[in-house]
Amino acid sequence: MPKVTEEHTEARRRQILSAALTCFAREGFHRATMQDIFREAELSPGAVYSYFKGKDELIAAIAAEVVRFALGLFETLSRPGPEGRLHTPGEGFAMLVRAFRDIDLSTWAHRTRLGPQLLAEAQRNPALRGRVREGLGRGVGIFAELARAAQERGELDPQLDPEHVARLMLAGFHGLLIQVSLLGDVVDVDAYVKTVAALLDSRAATRQTTPA
Amino acid sequence: MPKVTEEHTEARRRQILSAALTCFAREGFHRATMQDIFREAELSPGAVYSYFKGKDELIAAIAAEVVRFALGLFETLSRPGPEGRLHTPGEGFAMLVRAFRDIDLSTWAHRTRLGPQLLAEAQRNPALRGRVREGLGRGVGIFAELARAAQERGELDPQLDPEHVARLMLAGFHGLLIQVSLLGDVVDVDAYVKTVAALLDSRAATRQTTPA
Amino acid sequence: MPKVTEEHTEARRRQILSAALTCFAREGFHRATMQDIFREAELSPGAVYSYFKGKDELIAAIAAEVVRFALGLFETLSRPGPEGRLHTPGEGFAMLVRAFRDIDLSTWAHRTRLGPQLLAEAQRNPALRGRVREGLGRGVGIFAELARAAQERGELDPQLDPEHVARLMLAGFHGLLIQVSLLGDVVDVDAYVKTVAALLDSRAATRQTTPA
Amino acid sequence: MPKVTEEHTEARRRQILSAALTCFAREGFHRATMQDIFREAELSPGAVYSYFKGKDELIAAIAAEVVRFALGLFETLSRPGPEGRLHTPGEGFAMLVRAFRDIDLSTWAHRTRLGPQLLAEAQRNPALRGRVREGLGRGVGIFAELARAAQERGELDPQLDPEHVARLMLAGFHGLLIQVSLLGDVVDVDAYVKTVAALLDSRAATRQTTPA
DNA sequence: GATGAATGAGTGTTCATTCAT
DNA sequence: AATGAATGAACACTCATTCAT
Numbered sequence: 001m002p003k004v005t006e007e008h009t010e011a012r013r014r015q016i017l018s019a020a021l022t023c024f025a026r027e028g029f030h031r032a033t034m035q036d037i038f039r040e041a042e043l044s045p046g047a048v049y050s051y052f053k054g055k056d057e058l059i060a061a062i063a064a065e066v067v068r069f070a071l072g073l074f075e076t077l078s079r080p081g082p083e084g085r086l087h088t089p090g091e092g093f094a095m096l097v098r099a100f101r102d103i104d105l106s107t108w109a110h111r112t113r114l115g116p117q118l119l120a121e122a123q124r125n126p127a128l129r130g131r132v133r134e135g136l137g138r139g140v141g142i143f144a145e146l147a148r149a150a151q152e153r154g155e156l157d158p159q160l161d162p163e164h165v166a167r168l169m170l171a172g173f174h175g176l177l178i179q180v181s182l183l184g185d186v187v188d189v190d191a192y193v194k195t196v197a198a199l200l201d202s203r204a205a206t207r208q209t210t211p212a
Numbered sequence: 213m214p215k216v217t218e219e220h221t222e223a224r225r226r227q228i229l230s231a232a233l234t235c236f237a238r239e240g241f242h243r244a245t246m247q248d249i250f251r252e253a254e255l256s257p258g259a260v261y262s263y264f265k266g267k268d269e270l271i272a273a274i275a276a277e278v279v280r281f282a283l284g285l286f287e288t289l290s291r292p293g294p295e296g297r298l299h300t301p302g303e304g305f306a307m308l309v310r311a312f313r314d315i316d317l318s319t320w321a322h323r324t325r326l327g328p329q330l331l332a333e334a335q336r337n338p339a340l341r342g343r344v345r346e347g348l349g350r351g352v353g354i355f356a357e358l359a360r361a362a363q364e365r366g367e368l369d370p371q372l373d374p375e376h377v378a379r380l381m382l383a384g385f386h387g388l389l390i391q392v393s394l395l396g397d398v399v400d401v402d403a404y405v406k407t408v409a410a411l412l413d414s415r416a417a418t419r420q421t422t423p424a
Numbered sequence: 425m426p427k428v429t430e431e432h433t434e435a436r437r438r439q440i441l442s443a444a445l446t447c448f449a450r451e452g453f454h455r456a457t458m459q460d461i462f463r464e465a466e467l468s469p470g471a472v473y474s475y476f477k478g479k480d481e482l483i484a485a486i487a488a489e490v491v492r493f494a495l496g497l498f499e500t501l502s503r504p505g506p507e508g509r510l511h512t513p514g515e516g517f518a519m520l521v522r523a524f525r526d527i528d529l530s531t532w533a534h535r536t537r538l539g540p541q542l543l544a545e546a547q548r549n550p551a552l553r554g555r556v557r558e559g560l561g562r563g564v565g566i567f568a569e570l571a572r573a574a575q576e577r578g579e580l581d582p583q584l585d586p587e588h589v590a591r592l593m594l595a596g597f598h599g600l601l602i603q604v605s606l607l608g609d610v611v612d613v614d615a616y617v618k619t620v621a622a623l624l625d626s627r628a629a630t631r632q633t634t635p636a
Numbered sequence: 637m638p639k640v641t642e643e644h645t646e647a648r649r650r651q652i653l654s655a656a657l658t659c660f661a662r663e664g665f666h667r668a669t670m671q672d673i674f675r676e677a678e679l680s681p682g683a684v685y686s687y688f689k690g691k692d693e694l695i696a697a698i699a700a701e702v703v704r705f706a707l708g709l710f711e712t713l714s715r716p717g718p719e720g721r722l723h724t725p726g727e728g729f730a731m732l733v734r735a736f737r738d739i740d741l742s743t744w745a746h747r748t749r750l751g752p753q754l755l756a757e758a759q760r761n762p763a764l765r766g767r768v769r770e771g772l773g774r775g776v777g778i779f780a781e782l783a784r785a786a787q788e789r790g791e792l793d794p795q796l797d798p799e800h801v802a803r804l805m806l807a808g809f810h811g812l813l814i815q816v817s818l819l820g821d822v823v824d825v826d827a828y829v830k831t832v833a834a835l836l837d838s839r840a841a842t843r844q845t846t847p848a
Numbered sequence: 849g850a851t852g853a854a855t856g857a858g859t860g861t862t863c864a865t866t867c868a869t
Numbered sequence: 870a871a872t873g874a875a876t877g878a879a880c881a882c883t884c885a886t887t888c889a890t
Contacts, residue, residue, distance in 0.1 A: 034884070034885055046887085046888085049886070055886095
């Protein structure tokens with residue numbers, strides 16, 4: 001009992017989760033077997049099962065981590081930037097993509113594979129579904145807020161529905177993951193982000209000026 | 213039951229494919245068992261296996277159909293509309309979503325579930341991967357063309373990279389499927405399409421005017 | 425009813441049996457499927473099933489044919505040859521091998537494969553077992569008779585047990601089929617026959633000469 | 637059940653192999669199901685599959701054991717006996733049959749059934765085929781050697797082709813298995829062996845006397 | 849706490865056989 | 870008589886999970 005500290009426990013959890021993530025990204029949730037994970041983690045079945053109740057819990061834990069990451073990011077996005085105003089939608093979008101690309105708890109390639117799988121799996125797995133919906137809802141809320149703020153500052157066409165601008169931003173992100181996971185480096189992520197941001201932001205500044 | 217031909221055979225194929233689609237949409241490719249499909253199709257294992265070589269071929273056939281549909285649609289999009297000019301990107305996007313929503317070979321709900329699954333599955337399944345990549349490539353090509361034409365007509369900011377505008381359009385579509393599959397009717401598809409189209413099209417008319 | 429004559433019926437039976445024999449020799453009794461046979465016979469399942477009750481009956485019919493052939497041959501062997509005396513064991517052995525090799529109702533290669541399979545299958549299949557035992561018994565009987573006659577003529581060591589000489593002759597035949605089926609042309613059948621015959625017969629030639 | 641090793645593993649392998657051998661001898665390779673083997677071994681499917689990759693490997697392992705046994709025996713036969721000379725062909729034959737009859741890793745009845753099946757199966761199964769050919773080749777080589785030595789000692793008719801005498805000896809063995817598997821105790825194995833040995837050996841003694 | 853051999857329900861698939869036409 | 874689409878029991882095999890040590 002004194003032997004095993006909390007740190008040890010947490011380290012083991014991370015070790016297992018990391019192995020699982022690698023396997024899931026490599027093979028998909030269903031094709032990856034628990035044996036694969038035991039091997040990747042260099043741990044016995046019993047060891048893994050004493051930290052997680054089963055495969056579903058492993059998937060859920062990974063999903064939870066991804067969603068937690070996203071929620072934290074949204075939180076950041078909802079706070080004014082250094083210039084003292086809320087980020088523009090374009091800035092927000094760029095920050096989302098970049099933050100997601102720069103985490104180090106696994107490679108960008110792994111994450112682009114995992115994202116679409118998680119999204120697809122969430123359709124059927126109630127535990128995932130709740131979490132993912134929460135993340136989605138929060139994302140739409142934040143981005144809609146940015147859009148509304150931009151409209152108020154006269155930087156975005158006031159006729160556009162902020163909620164649906166927000167949905168497009170999320171879609172733009174999810175769709176990017178899909179394209180990268182299937183096409184790899186053919187997709188120039190930076191150029192994509194720049195184009196999307198330009199489309200979202202340049203927008204109404206123009207508008208505003210125009211009519212007058 | 214001898215001397216049955218062509219129509220009968222084709223009808224059976226459709227019956228099986230339709231049952232498979234229902235099961236895959238309901239349970240996911242991996243969780244759906246062949247038994248589920250036999251039951252849904254009200255056919256015996258042997259009957260199904262005499263039309264398709266196995267589960268993989270069933271998945272491949274469904275993917276092929278989806279991709280074929282998309283390619284046909286892209287073909288339509290690449291031809292000038294009634295006004296004698298190419299469709300604007302916004303029109304193109306709206307046509308894509310609406311066409312996909314209005315096919316009747318199964319419900320919209322089924323298709324929104326199937327899409328993300330197909331995209332996720334394509335990561336690991338080489339047969340799917342090739343097809344999906346082809347569809348993706350063609351889609352980017354067509355939408356980029358529309359974007360370029362719009363730029364030439366002075367309707368889209370010439371600074372935007374047409375390829376990445378096209379990628380965003382595809383992403384906007386895939387992301388929509390994801391959101392609808394997870395959130396259901398919470399998503400107002402028509403409003404979404406209108407917003408995206410407005411964002412894509414209104415654009416440069418304004419721009420044009422601005423500099424002055 | 426008038427349409428289909430008995431000849432027609434018999435021709436169909438032979439057509440089916442011949443196809444089955446080809447398939448069984450090519451794939452083995454268990455691996456060969458009824459579908460293979462339908463294809464080989466260019467006949468529908470129903471057609472085949474109206475002539476034979478099932479796969480087992482097909483196997484039984486082929487076995488029956490082989491055994492009938494062997495029994496006919498043994499009958500011939502049991503009758504005195506042109507010189508007015510019974511054949512020597514060596515002559516008998518040579519006649520057995522040559523007769524079996526020269527039937528034309530299928531190739532020698534087919535028959536060398538079928539033989540060992542039939543013998544193995546007879547262990548478990550009661551219908552075959554009875555027939556094969558009958559053939560075996562008759563073979564031992566005939567060859568033992570030849571051996572006894574040779575002993576009486578002073579051409580074979582009288583100390584040898586005729587029954588077991590007969591068993592060796594049959595074994596020499598079955599073992600030849602095995603070797604040919606596994607080694608193909610590596611086995612020089614004629615040289616083998618000559619050697620076996622010499623071993624069985626020469627014996628007494630010596631003997632003959634001796635007394636003098 | 638952790639920390640089990642070597643002996644345990646080897647014991648399990650033998651337990652499974654033994655169960656498989658029993659089932660194969662009882663039902664034949666194809667009719668025996670894996671379920672039969674699980675039941676006979678009193679083990680679960682997973683347990684069996686963790687020791688052997690599949691049914692084919694089980695068959696291959698059994699074949700390997702039989703061939704290994706035969707090769708070891710041939711090795712023994714190729715060495716001079718107590719009298720300082722090579723065994724006569726008749727002695728060699730008797731040793732082969734007796735050694736095969738006296739192993740205790742399963743009953744003689746089982747082995748007489750397995751032999752012909754293995755020989756038949758080897759026709760189609762390339763893995764078996766290679767092994768069996770090797771055993772056959774070695775057997776012919778050894779027996780031919782014994783025959784040649786006997787010829788040199790003046791104990792065997794020098795006109796006989798040693799290779800084909802050897803083939804007859806192998807055939808005499810395989811054919812014995814066939815007869816015993818089909819006829820059971822009707823066959824007096826000892827008398828058979830004595831007769832065959834006498835035929836092979838007594839031979840030239842006679843010869844010797846003749847010329848004079 | 850950790851091990852890993854063992855479990856067994858469940859999977860995708862095959863194929864001898866039937867029977868409406 | 871002949872067809873061939875359809876059946877469904879049976880098969881080989883997988884893999885998430887357990888538990889004696």
